Amino acid sequence: MQYTKVLKAAAILAILALIVVILVYARPFLVPVTFAALLAMLLLPVAGWLQSKGIGEALAVLLSILALVAFLALVIFLVSWQVSDIAANASKVETRVREKYQEVQQLVAQEFGISPKEQQQMIETQQSSASGKMSAMITGFLSGLGTLLTNLLLVLVYIFLFIYFRGRIKGFILRLVPQERRKKALATIHESQQVVQQYLSGLxxxxxxxxxxxxxxxxxxxxxxxxxxxxxxxxxxxxxxxGNITGTILTLAMSLVQGGGLNLVIGILITYALVQFIQTYLLEPLVVGAEVNINPMATIMGLVAGEMIWGIPGMILAIPLMGIARIVCEHVPALEPYAYLIGQEKKESRWKKKAGEFAEKIKALFKRKR
Known part of the structure; x- marks a missing residue:
């Protein structure tokens, strides 16, 4: 009996190790497919609404994808517009950076006894050793940009295929389970789609x-x-x-470089705190609605594991994928302990509960007006 348990545990570990190996080595294929699958779930209601208006299935799917592309193009345009505005003031920023650099040089000279001339020689030595790597970095950047554009095109193609063949995909999943469990499998599929749609649209x-x-x-x-x-x-x-912490730190750093003082730093921190308060106690209940219900421990571990396996795309995909995994585990009796491990009970604070009630009242008011 004990020997059987050991074999079972070893088999589980071997399967997990094999899954990780597949995820790492199949990353170029799996990352675009996963992004496309999640975005396809997001666009399903849009395609369904267009079809209900009498538009053909293929055209409805294509129009929903074009709406997504238009939104992404708008975001890219706004970012490019702001970057060009910053580039126009590059000389001003460069002057301030040089002033800060000279201040740091003087501080190092006073504290460590290294003259500015010696510091400059050390920097030039490092630059000469790194200059040979610059061409390789540029080549790598251009190669990465080409890969990104290719993956974006693949994601759009996959989205179209996933939505257009959604009936066949669902039929395939149902044929994988016994007849008596197909009702539960349908419920699992529907709940997974709903969680992904609410999470992505709310986000x-x-x-x-x-x-x-x-x-x-x-x-x-x-x-x-x-x-x-x-x-x-x-x-x-x-x-x-x-994400939020990184954005705030970058804002603080750039503001200091641009000549901001202590008052500006305090103002940025206060702004961050106020936005976080509004986001947590008002926007999340009002905008996001149903959450993926993953506890903080599992969330942090999932983000770290996602980054180790798939890099930044893994961190972005970790939360919705863990939400789907939790739902699947909840509907499979043998996997319920894992759903309990990564999930959490909905215990809301007093403020959050009141915010949720306020959000429900606003939603009900909009429904009445419609």
Missing amino acids: SLMIVCLWVMYSIGFSIIGVENAFFFAMMCGLLEIVPFV
């Missing part, structure tokens, strides 16, 4: 709301290129926990 609306709030806050306290940093903080929200 998109959340990012727009963050753009507005950060833009107002940064403009009031006097951050240069406030809209650019607001967009950056909002877009980084796609990586939970890490």
Whole structure:
């Protein structure tokens, strides 16, 4: 009996190791497919609504994809517009960076006894050793850009195929389970689609709301290129926990480089705290609605594992994939302990509960008006 348990545990570990190996080595294929599958779930209601208006299935799918492309193009245009605005002031920023650099040189000379001339010689030595790598870095960047464009095209093609052949994909999944469990399998598919749709649509609306709030806050306290940093903080929200903090740190660093003082730093921190409060206690219940219900421990471990396996795409995909995994585990009796391990009970604080009730009242009011 004990020997059987050991074999079972060893088999599970071997399967997990094999899955990780497949995920790592099949990354070029799996990452675009996974992005496409999640975005296809997001666009399913749009394609269905267009079909209900009498538009053919293929054209409805194509129009929904074009709507997604138009939204992404708008975001890229806004970011490019802000970057060009920053580039126009590059000489001003360069002057301030040089001033800060000279201040640091003087500080190092006073504290460590290394003269500015010796510091410059050390930097030039490092630059000469790194100059040979510059051409390789440029080549790698251009190669990476080409790969990114290819993957974007693949994602769009996969989205079309996933939505157009969704009936066949669903039929394939149902044929994998016994007849008596197909009703539960259908419920699992429907719940997974619903969670992904609510998460992605809520996240998109959340990012727009963050753009507005950060833009107002940064403009009031006097951050240069406030809209650019607001967009950056909002877009980084796609990586939970890490994104907002990273965006705020970059905003602080650039503001200091641009000549900001202590008052500006305090203003940025206060803005971040206020936005986080509004996001947690008002926007999440109102905009996001149903959550993926993954506890913080599993979330952080999932983000770290996603980054180790798939890099930044893995961090972006970790939360929705864990949400789907939790739903699947909940519907499979043998896997229920894993759903319990990564999930969490909906225990809301008093403020969050009131915010949720307020959100439900607003949603009900909009439904009545319709």
